C-alpha cells in the first residue's frame with residue numbers, strides 16, 4: 001500500500017469546502033489544504049439555512065474553492081489518487097452541486113470517485129486527528145444530527161441511539177432565536193450562559209435514565225419558552241440565566257445518554273478505544289468538560305477533533321475518501337446524491353468475500 005492523495009468536496013449544508021489530504025501507508029494522515037467558505041452571513045437574516053440560497057451559493061464558489069484547495073496544497077490534479085465528495089445526507093440542492101462537480105473532475109482527470117457519506121466523514125475524522133483505533137463510540141451532535149454510533153470499522157456503523165425530534169444544535173439555535181440571540185445560536189447561547197445562573201430555572205431532562213441512548217429535545221425547548229413567557233420582558237440577566245439553565249440540561253442529558261451508550265457497547269463485548277465527539281456542538285466547552293469526565297469514568301478517553309474539523313469541512317470528506325479508497329471502495333459515476341442516507345446503510349468491505 002502506498003500513500004494516497006485525495007481531494008475532498010463538501011456541500012451538504014451551508015459550508016462550501018474543499019481540501020487535499022494525504023493518507024500514508026501506515027494509516028496516518030496529513031491535511032495539505034483545507035478551504036472552507038461559510039455561508040452563515042447569507043442565511044443569518046432568516047435565522048436558519050435556506051436550501052435554495054445555499055444551493056446557489058455553492059454553485060457560485062465551488063470552482064474557486066477547489067482551485068484554492070489544490071493550489072495551497074501544491075498537489076496537481078494528475079497527482080491525486082481519487083476525488084471524494086459528500087453524496088449525502090443533506091440539503092439535496094447542495095449535495096448535487098458537490099457530487100456533480102466531483103464526478104466531472106473524476107471523469108476528466110480519469111480518477112476514481114468516492115461518494116462519501118457526510119456522517120461517515122464526521123465519524124472517521126478522529127482517526128485523522130487522533131489516530132483512534134476501532135472500535136470507538138461516536139457522539140455526533142450538529143445542527144442536523146444527534147446520534148450515538150458504535151464504529152467498528154470503515155463502513156461498519158451500529159446506531160445505538162438518536163433523537164426522536166430536534167437535533168441538539170437545532171435546539172441551541174431555536175433557543176437562541178426565542179431569546180433574541182443571533183444565529184447560529186450555539187456559540188451565542190454558550191457565551192450568554194457564562195454570565196448566567198444554571199440553577200435559576202428547573203428545566204426537564206427528557207429521556208434521562210432510559211435504557212436506550214435516545215434523545216428528545218422538544219420538551220426542553222418548550223420549557224425554556226414557557227419560563228421566558230412567565231418573566232417577559234427579559235433582562236440581559238434573565239437571558240443569561242435561561243441560557244445557563246438550558247445548557248446545563250443539555251449537558252446532563254448528553255452525559256447520561258453517553259454513559260448509557262458506553263454501557264451498551266461493553267455489554268456487546270466492544271471495549272471502546274475512545275469517545276469521539278463530532279459536529280458543531282462539539283465546540284461547546286461545557287459539553288466537552290462533562291464528556292471528558294464521562295469518558296474517563298467509563299474507562300476510555302474523549303477524543304475531539306479541533307473545532308475547525310468538528311464543523312463541516314472538506315478535509316473530513318477527503319480523509320473518509322482515503323480510508324475507503326485504501327480498502328478498494330470506489331463508486332460509480334452514476335452514483336446518486338441522497339438527501340437521506342442513514343449511517344447504517346453505508347456499505348463497507350464485505351469481509352465474507
Ligand code: KG4
Nearest residue numbers: 142143144169186187279280281284311312
Ligand atoms: O456540524 P455543524 O457545523 O453543521 C451541521 O449542522 O452539519 O453544526 C452546526 C451546529 C449549529 O446548530 C450550531 O448552533 C451548533 O452546531 N454549535 C454549537 C456551538 N457551536 C456551534 N452549539 C453549542 N455550543 C457551541 N459552542
Ligand code: ZN
Nearest residue numbers: 122142311312
Ligand atoms: Zn456535518
